[in-house]
Amino acid sequence: MKNLPIVDKNSKYVVSAAEMKRCDQTTIDHFGIPQDVLMERAALSLCKYVKKALPASGQVLIFAGNGNNGGDGIAAARILHQEGIRVTLVLCNHSLHDKGIGARRTVACNSQLRIALSYGVNVIDFDASKINAEIKKSDVIVDAMLGIGCTRNLQGDYLTAVCEINYAKEDDEDKTPHVIAADIPTGIDADTGQVQGHAICADETVTFGFLKMGCAFYPGASHTGIIHIVNIGITDAGFLEEVPSFKYLDIEDNNDISNMLLPPRNPAGNKGSFGKVLIAAGSRKISGACIMAAESCLRSGAGMVRVFTEKTNLSAIQTLLPEAMTDIYSEEAFEGGMDKELSEYKEMLLKALEWSDAVVCGPGIGTGNSGREILKLILENSKNTLVLDADALNIISENDDIRKLVCEYKAEIIMTPHLAEFSRLIKKNIHDCRACLIKEAIKLAKEFHASIICKDARSVITDGERNFINLSGNDGMATAGSGDVLAGLLGALVLSGFSCPFEAAVAGAYLHGVAGDMAALKNGRQGMTARDISGSLKDIFSGKTL
Structure with a gap:
């Protein structure tokens, strides 16, 4: 698998439950770090953030289940108690009356409870009739x-506890935990x-x-x-040769994004190079x-941009984007x-x-005759990297012959469907897409031999083998033209x-989201527009970030 030198250097793993459990167990079995040591370090990490949030003379309430997550919480309760902090430990789905190990507690959880009791930690069984009073007395609640x-x-117990904690947070009283x-x-x-009925907020x-998926x-x-x-002692080494399926970009210093994520430019380059x-x-x-895609492309480092568009757009492009060259056509000819005009x-x-x-095709071209013929001509004749967006994707989903041309395209392709376009491409109801988004995105990438950016609140980027989740961006980017800006950026x-x-x-999806975050800070999420995102790209590439 080809290395991604810039992206891999700035990325981290995001793991499934199975991947995390395997890495945890390898750390214990292969490297020999005892589970109790890992649990102690997890508890110390919890205590660090509890103490930061806890007011002077405050009280802590810890809900602990009967698994190893509960063991982390029990260990944290003991550490806080040893430091003189008022803490109450609530056992959920197990009880002080449960003796020994077995169905009610894991080995590690049982061991931590025994230690906590020996130190005199205040431990109570979950009681639905009294838990609200305990919550109201608490300044910090730990969900373990x-x-x-x-x-x-x-x-x-779990359902009742979650509901009671959430109700307390929604309370209008001044003191909420x-x-x-x-x-x-x-x-x-x-x-x-997915939320399993209810979930802690x-x-x-x-x-x-x-990070968990x-x-x-x-x-x-x-x-x-x-x-x-x-870091509690579980590292990348615990994956051995079987690394997690997904990564995400993580650049800690936002003021250095352009240097960290962009290849260096040739100081002796020219607009052609x-x-x-x-x-x-x-x-x-x-x-x-076409204006937003072209503007974004120019702001993102392209030396020259040529727009092939319908003749009615010429005046707007010349006025708003004089840097772009234009070739125009008439929809009537298609x-x-x-015949003569069409041939020309x-x-x-x-x-x-x-x-x-490179070619960007799709934003606003429509799905009629002109859009179909333009896309077909590009697929049959271009030999360059191709970015397919918007109406190009809708045409592909409607036309099997053009879909076949995409599959047979010899150069590289990037496709950028939002969820509705994605649902059409995979021929599933949009409401069913999120549940199968990862699986179907990988499948689609393999079908088209393409890189897929499935745009959503959390975009999935895959080439069928390598997979990334994009965590940058915000809901203000759900505005007309945002995808056009991304298409131009990718070009x-x-x-x-x-x-x-x-x-x-991968880099483009991340930068697009960062630009959206910057635009939201300047203009507010509700009032920002796609051109605000494009304007923020200029700031990123000039070294000005969040």
């Missing part, structure tokens, strides 16, 4: 009930981020070793609060798409009866393809010196 072990809807989740909020599926989540994907991500990834991008976009009814337009497009180093990045278009796709 289930961790990554939640795979079905909550029941019993600060909630810290251990590893992942109880009620969140660690693999999918945490203010902070202290997650051990690696359930904390990365929504709706789970909306339950975590601020995430702290802490920095790349020529052809953007086939816009139609009679939609003029903004409707029939204008096709010849113009072929010459533009010959001129270009420039594939010519910027990345090791391959897939690396450019």
